[in-house]
Amino acid sequence: xxxxxxxxxxxxxxxxxxxxxxxxxxxxxxxxxxxxxxxxxxxxxxxxxxxxxxxxxxxxxxxxxxxxxxxxxxxxxxxxxxxxxxxxxxxxxxxxxxxxxxxxxxxxxxxxxxxxxxxxxxxxx
Amino acid sequence: xxxxxxxxxxxxxxxxxxxxxxxxxxxxxxxxxxxxxxxxxxxxxxxxxxxxxxxxxxxxxxxxxxxxxxxxxxxxxxxxxxxxxxxxxxxxxxxxxxxxxxxxxxxxxxxxxxxxxxxxxxxxxxxxxxxxxxxxxxxxxxxxxxxxxxxxxxxxxxxxxxxxxxxxxxxxxxxxxxxxxxxxxxxxxxxxxxxxxxxxxxxxxxx
Amino acid sequence: xxxxxxxxxxxxxxxxxxxxxxxxxxxxxxxxxxxxxxxxxxxxxxxxxxxxxxxxxxxxxxxxxxxxxxxxxxxxxxxxxxxxxxxxxxxxxxxxxxxxxxxxxxxxxxxxxxxxxxxxxxxxxxxxxxxxxxxxxxxxxxxxxxxxxxxxxxxxxxxxxxxxxxxxxxxxxxxxxxxxxxxxxxxxxxxxxxxxxxxxxxxxxxxxxxxxxxxxxxxxxxxxxxxxxxxxxxxxxxxxxxxxxxxxxxxxxxxxxxxxxxxxxxxxxxxxxxxxxxxxxxxxxxxxxxxxxxxxxxxxxxxxxxxxxxxxxxxxxxxxxxxxxxxxxxxxxxxxxxxxxxxxxxxxxxxxxxxxxxxxxxxxxxxxxxxxxxxxxxxxxxxxxxxxxxxxxxxxxxxxxxxxxxxxxxxxxxxxxxxxxxxxxxxxxxxxxxxxxxxxxxxxxxxxxxxxxxxxxxxxxxxxxxxxxxxxxxxxxxxxxxxxxxxxxxxxxxxxxxxxxxxxxxxxxxxxxxxxxxxxxxxxxxxxxxxxxxxxxxxxxxxxxxxxxxxxxxxxxxxxxxxxxxxxxxxxxxxxxxxxxxxxxxxxxxxxxxxxxxxxxxxxxxxxxxxxxxxxxxxxxxxxxxxxxxxxxxxx
Numbered sequence: 001x002x003x004x005x006x007x008x009x010x011x012x013x014x015x016x017x018x019x020x021x022x023x024x025x026x027x028x029x030x031x032x033x034x035x036x037x038x039x040x041x042x043x044x045x046x047x048x049x050x051x052x053x054x055x056x057x058x059x060x061x062x063x064x065x066x067x068x069x070x071x072x073x074x075x076x077x078x079x080x081x082x083x084x085x086x087x088x089x090x091x092x093x094x095x096x097x098x099x100x101x102x103x104x105x106x107x108x109x110x111x112x113x114x115x116x117x118x119x120x121x122x123x124x125x
Numbered sequence: 126x127x128x129x130x131x132x133x134x135x136x137x138x139x140x141x142x143x144x145x146x147x148x149x150x151x152x153x154x155x156x157x158x159x160x161x162x163x164x165x166x167x168x169x170x171x172x173x174x175x176x177x178x179x180x181x182x183x184x185x186x187x188x189x190x191x192x193x194x195x196x197x198x199x200x201x202x203x204x205x206x207x208x209x210x211x212x213x214x215x216x217x218x219x220x221x222x223x224x225x226x227x228x229x230x231x232x233x234x235x236x237x238x239x240x241x242x243x244x245x246x247x248x249x250x251x252x253x254x255x256x257x258x259x260x261x262x263x264x265x266x267x268x269x270x271x272x273x274x275x276x277x278x279x280x281x282x283x284x285x286x287x288x289x290x291x292x293x294x295x296x297x298x299x300x301x302x303x304x305x306x307x308x309x310x311x312x313x314x315x316x317x318x319x320x321x322x323x324x325x326x327x328x329x330x331x332x
Numbered sequence: 333x334x335x336x337x338x339x340x341x342x343x344x345x346x347x348x349x350x351x352x353x354x355x356x357x358x359x360x361x362x363x364x365x366x367x368x369x370x371x372x373x374x375x376x377x378x379x380x381x382x383x384x385x386x387x388x389x390x391x392x393x394x395x396x397x398x399x400x401x402x403x404x405x406x407x408x409x410x411x412x413x414x415x416x417x418x419x420x421x422x423x424x425x426x427x428x429x430x431x432x433x434x435x436x437x438x439x440x441x442x443x444x445x446x447x448x449x450x451x452x453x454x455x456x457x458x459x460x461x462x463x464x465x466x467x468x469x470x471x472x473x474x475x476x477x478x479x480x481x482x483x484x485x486x487x488x489x490x491x492x493x494x495x496x497x498x499x500x501x502x503x504x505x506x507x508x509x510x511x512x513x514x515x516x517x518x519x520x521x522x523x524x525x526x527x528x529x530x531x532x533x534x535x536x537x538x539x540x541x542x543x544x545x546x547x548x549x550x551x552x553x554x555x556x557x558x559x560x561x562x563x564x565x566x567x568x569x570x571x572x573x574x575x576x577x578x579x580x581x582x583x584x585x586x587x588x589x590x591x592x593x594x595x596x597x598x599x600x601x602x603x604x605x606x607x608x609x610x611x612x613x614x615x616x617x618x619x620x621x622x623x624x625x626x627x628x629x630x631x632x633x634x635x636x637x638x639x640x641x642x643x644x645x646x647x648x649x650x651x652x653x654x655x656x657x658x659x660x661x662x663x664x665x666x667x668x669x670x671x672x673x674x675x676x677x678x679x680x681x682x683x684x685x686x687x688x689x690x691x692x693x694x695x696x697x698x699x700x701x702x703x704x705x706x707x708x709x710x711x712x713x714x715x716x717x718x719x720x721x722x723x724x725x726x727x728x729x730x731x732x733x734x735x736x737x738x739x740x741x742x743x744x745x746x747x748x749x750x751x752x753x754x755x756x757x758x759x760x761x762x763x764x765x766x767x768x769x770x771x772x773x774x775x776x777x778x779x780x781x782x783x784x785x786x787x788x789x790x791x792x793x794x795x796x797x798x799x800x801x802x803x804x805x806x807x808x809x810x811x812x813x814x815x816x817x818x819x820x821x822x823x824x825x826x827x828x829x830x831x832x833x834x835x836x837x838x839x840x841x842x843x844x845x846x847x848x849x850x851x852x853x854x855x856x857x858x859x860x861x862x863x864x865x866x867x868x869x870x871x872x873x874x875x876x877x878x879x880x881x882x883x884x885x886x887x888x889x890x891x892x893x894x895x896x897x898x899x900x901x902x903x904x905x906x907x908x909x910x911x912x913x914x915x916x917x918x919x920x921x922x923x924x925x926x927x928x929x930x931x932x933x934x935x936x937x938x939x940x941x942x943x944x945x946x947x948x949x950x951x952x953x954x955x956x957x958x959x960x961x962x963x964x965x966x967x968x
Contacts, residue, residue: 018638025642025660030178032657037182047656081627082871086534086908093536097631100674104635108642108667115659125655125717149913151905154450154527161519161553169557172594176561176576176587184582260574264582267574271565285954289961301964 003087006075009068010091010098016065017102024058024109028116036122047121055113062106069098155301159308163315166279170319173275174326177268187330188265192258194331195269204324207243207280208317210236211310218306226298229306230291236313237287244280251277269327276323279316286312343888347864349896354447354860357920365920367452368860372459373438374756379463380430381827386470387421388820390414395780395816398809401801411797412480413499417473419483420503423603424510425466427741431606432517432552433459435748436545438756440521442851442858443539445530445867445874447901450523453921453960458516460928465510468935472502479503482795484596485566487577487588492570501939504567509935511556511563518552521545526906530850531893532869533909539849539872540623543630544609551602551637559595562588571941586651593644601640603737604704605633607744608675611697614744614751615679617847618694619686622873624678632671639668649717650724658717665715672708676701692766696747699774703739707732710785725795728788734781746773746826753830754840758856761833769829772822779815783808848873853881866893866902916965923960930956 028051034040035047072095081093181187188194217232251273260270286309293302339347356362356371366372393414397405406414437455441448449455472478477498481490490500525546529538565576566588575581577588616623623629642664649658679701688694710732714720723729753761787808792799799805843852852875854863865887871877887893895901895914903915934949 022642025664029645029657029660032654032660033179033182036654036657039182039185039187051656081536082622085870086536090534090536090908093627093630096627100628101631101635104639104667104670108639108663111663111666112660115663116656119655119659121656122654123656124652125649125658125721149903150910151527151903151912154523154903154915157523157527158451158519161522164553165515165519165557168554169561172558172561172591176565176591179587179590180576180582180584183584189582260572262575262581264575264578264584267565267568267576267583271568271574271576289958299964 002075003091006072006091007087009075010072010095013065013067013069013072013098013102014094016068017062017098017105020058020061020065021105021108024055024112027054028112032122048117051116052113055109055116059106059109059113062102062109066099066102066106069095069102073099153304153307155304155308156311159311163311167315167319170275170323173268173272174322177272177326180264180268181330184264189263192262192265195327197328197331200324200328203243203246204320206239207320210239210243211314211317213239214310214313218303218310221294221298221303221306224298226294229298230294233287233291233294233306237284237291240280240284240287240313244277244284247277247280265330272323273327276316276320279319283309283313283316339885340889342891346888346891346894346896350861350864350894351859353896353899356860362920364925365456365922367448367456367918367920367924369437369441369449369452369455370756370858370860372455373434373436375459376429376433376437376462379459379466380426380434383421383425383466384430387418387426388823390418390421392816392820394418395813397797398799399813400810401799401806403798406797408797409480412795413473413478415795416479416482416485416503417469420469420479420507422737423483423599424507424514425462425469427603427737427745428514428552429462430745431603431610431741432514432521432545432548433462435610435745435752436517436521436548436606439752439851440524440542440545441528442854442862443542443849444524444528445533445850445863445869446524446528447862447866447895448528448917449520450528450903451520453918453924454516454520456921456924457927458513458520460925461513461516461931462510464928464932465506465513465935468509468932468939469502469506472499472506477502479506484592485588487566487569487585488579490566490588491577498939500570501567504563504570505935505939508560508563508567509931511560512931514552515556518549518556521549522553525549527903527912528901529904529909530867530869530874531902531904531909531911533904535907535909536627537869537872537874537909538630540612540626540629540633541609541849543633544605544607544612547633547637548602548605550634551598551605551640554641555595555598555602558591559599562591562595565591567938586648586653589648589651590644593647594641597644597647598637598640600733600736601637604740605637607700607741607748608633608636610744610748610751611679611700612675613847613849614693614697614747615682615686616873617751617845618689618691619682620846621682621686622848624681624685625674626872628674629678632674635671636668639664639671643668646714646720649714649720655717662715662717666712669708669712672704676705691750692761692763692770693747693751695767695770696743696750699770699777700739700743700747703735703743703777707735707739711736723788725793726788727784727792727794730794731781731784731788734784738777738781743773746770749826749830751845752851753833754844755851755856755858757834758840759833759837760840760844762829762837765825765829769822769825772825773819774822776815776817776819776822780812780819781815783811783815787812843875846875848875850874853884864888864894866895868893918965921960923956927953927956927960 031047031050031054072091076088076092076095079088079092081089081096213232213236217229217236220228220232255270258266260266290305290309293305356368357365363371363375393406394411397403397411479485479502480499481495485500485503488494525542565574568574569576569578575583577583577585579585612623612629643661645653645658645661646665710728750761750766787805790804792805840856842855845852850867851858853867865884867874867884868880870880874880893902899917899919900914901917902911903913904910905912930949930952933952934946937943937946937949
């Protein structure tokens with residue numbers, strides 16, 4: 001039972017951050033295309049507000065995924081990922097992987113947020 | 126390098142002989158293969174839909190002058206009819222899994238008839254639209270017809286799958302054929318979801 | 333290694349039955365209908381080496397043309413075809429099929445403890461499509477209509493208005509055809525990695541080479557459809573008259589670039605990730621220690637490809653896109669470096685804290701790390717948009733990606749050839765000539781590609797068939813051309829060493845290196861059934877678990893997990909690797925090569941505009957598929 005709960009948290013931690021970043025990335029870029037394309041008049045929205053909301057929400061979900069990964073790491077503290085038997089060793093192994101990857105995803109979204117807020121919307125490069 | 130210094134695991138344990146259970150637990154290989162096909166074709170449709178919207182963001186007005194936006198009612202009704210065939214496809218697999226061959230065949234035939242009727246109508250309508258507005262007119266017509274045509278092509282492929290399965294079921298049930306029924310059911314769920322997205326994308330020109 | 337006791341009479345009987353069950357069909361027909369992953373891997377190996385020769389010849393023609401200003405070895409339009417074919421050949425017909433088709437096919441089932449891939453006939457189909465698409469594309473050179481708009485083939489240059497001949501149609505149809513092969517391989521690898529593992533091989537016990545192949549396969553699966561969509565739209569624009577890319581009718585030239593690079597950037601990670609897997613196989617063998625930070629390296633393989641899907645517009649920093657849009661790609665580009673860096677640290681720490689034996693394979697990995705870091709440093713510079721705009725389309729870019737591709741993809745391929753040569757051929761290679769070949773290749777590669785950084789910063793643009801004198805570019809071009817020929821000598825030394833070793837070197841046992849993974853437990857070369865007993869694993873370094881391997885051998889006598897009654901292997905559950913069922917595998921089959929030929933017919937007819945005849949080819953394909961699925965596997 002405990003292992004089952006840990007396994008669910010492990011998968012959430014592993015995939016949650018990546019999905020959050022992917023959504024932030026795709027929809028963030030799509031908003032820029034909608035906002036700055038020739039069809040702009042039909043899609044008027046405030047660039048900064050939309051980007052800040054989208055990226056803020058994704059950052060939240062990455063943090064949730066990271067919390068899940070850390071919870072699993074603490075829950076499997078007595079297990080090693082190489083010497084012990086699955087599923088406990090597999091759960092710990094993938095939680096280590098999740099803990100590291102969510103940090104990377106968080107950093108990318110921070111860069112995105114700073115970049116969209118501190119640049120003038122739609123100015124060409 | 127001494128024997129003692131060579132790397133070892135500290136615990137060379139595990140079952141002496143692993144037990145192979147009577148009933149397969151994980152999904153069969155056929156379903157994995159169909160999953161791969163769905164992932165690949167699904168990504169293709171995502172790219173085509175993204176291209177539609179990309180062109181739309183660049184072009185004003187959309188649709189361009191002189192082209193009426195697509196009708197709403199009939200495409201939605203036809204989509205609903207096609208999506209409804211997911212039900213007999215699911216029933217066909219369930220019946221096959223339970224060993225009820227006649228029920229499986231019946232459900233499959235029902236789905237096939239509706240799907241073939243849908244496709245026949247859509248091909249007629251496609252040609253009709255082409256006669257009125259050519260595909261070579263501009264980017265809007267290019268994106269419209271190619272996206273819609275790709276959807277119809279995948280419906281046609283699904284119909285071919287159904288016909289093949291019917292041929293196989295004519296000779297009875299085997300594990301292979303039950304797995305095939307499951308894989309083809311998944312294919313139809315996928316096509317139906319794609320059709321909803323494609324029709325939704327094309328009809329969004331009315332917005 | 334422990335001395336292996338001979339099997340009991342019952343065990344010997346089982347071995348004999350296995351040999352008969354898995355015996356290959358003899359002769360040429362046996363090769364044409366093979367579904368054995370090892371034979372298919374070898375077919376890929378020789379075919380990709382041939383394409384490497386073609387691509388290398390194209391490179392040397394370019395280098396010789398550029399040895400001095402205002403040279404006239406080849407004219408501008410021929411030069412266009414040559415640099416385009418060079419790029420297409422090296423990427424689609426050498427690196428991808430060599431790393432996935434040759435190394436991946438041969439080694440993946442062996443490392444997983446399986447007897448074959450999950451879908452052996454699909455494996456064969458993938459090879460025959462690959463060969464057919466290569467012949468299709470090279471026919472273009474023979475008829476003087478090779479693709480000539482660069483390997484990324486930008487519109488409007490590639491449109492019918494500016495490129496009216498068949499050149500770009502060869503490109504579009506040839507790459508569409510080729511993408512079927514790669515997609516099939518990718519899908520096959522994914523299913524095999526999840527369903528064909530040895531009992532006990534949970535995800536934390538999966539060798540890092542397999543993680544690398546999984547990452548490449550996932551990348552191929554999700555990237556290729558973008559290229560296919562692009563190529564379909566290009567073909568339609570050129571032959572039917574649609575306007576996807578035609579700005580005058582509401583189309584967008586940037587649509588081509590967005591879709592292409594959405595494919596193209598993951599593609600370049602797909603080029604190097606399998607070779608990361610080769611490096612992580614060689615390092616434990618030659619340091620005799622487990623790799624540092626194993627879980628981090630495993631996830632880094634996958635992360636590099638996953639994040640790599642989000643950086644595509646950094647190839648478009650000079651197109652005038654809004655800065656607020658480019659930001660997303662600069663951010664992702666900055667962080668995609670991190671997983672690669674994690675791996676570089678893990679490799680270096682493993683070598684430093686292990687007991688390194690610098691035999692030829694490890695030398696190539698050392699060279700790989702040096703070149704990859706150098707190329708990575710120039711790559712990270714591109715994330716600054718102003719700098720990127722300055723060096724866009726110059727030789728600086730060429731320097732960067734050749735350091736990465738040659739350094740991170742080709743060096744490990746060469747190292748891997750040496751490392752697994754004993755396993756595949758049953759003979760050792762000659763060590764001294766091997767080391768010399770490494771140094772000649774290393775010197776030649778750096779002499780060829782390093783000056784490109786400088787001449788690029790001095791303003792020499794890429795894809796120019798010649799250049800004027802007096803710009804200070806000549807000396808660098810001369811150095812590069814000399815480097816190219818030195819590299820050629822090194823490669824010939826490598827190939828010569830392997831050929832001579834095949835005939836003259838001492839025989840190799842099953843495990844000359846005390847390698848970490850399962851392929852070193854079986855004979856060299858492996859028997860057609862790979863393992864007499866399906867191994868049961870309890871760690872990621874299965875060949876170092878002597879007790880487990882002894883237990884495997886004892887099972888031959890008791891008859892457990894030998895599966896000698898049919899052409900069978902064990903299917904596993906996807907996450908924790910428990911055995912799930914016994915599956916029957918196909919024998920040799922004619923359907924894959926027949927399907928590939930039918931598809932080649934379709935694409936050839938489309939090329940010359942005979943669309944209805946192509947439709948007949950489609951019906952032919954359906955008939956072949958009917959035959960393919962006519963015989964069902966026996967119930968267990």
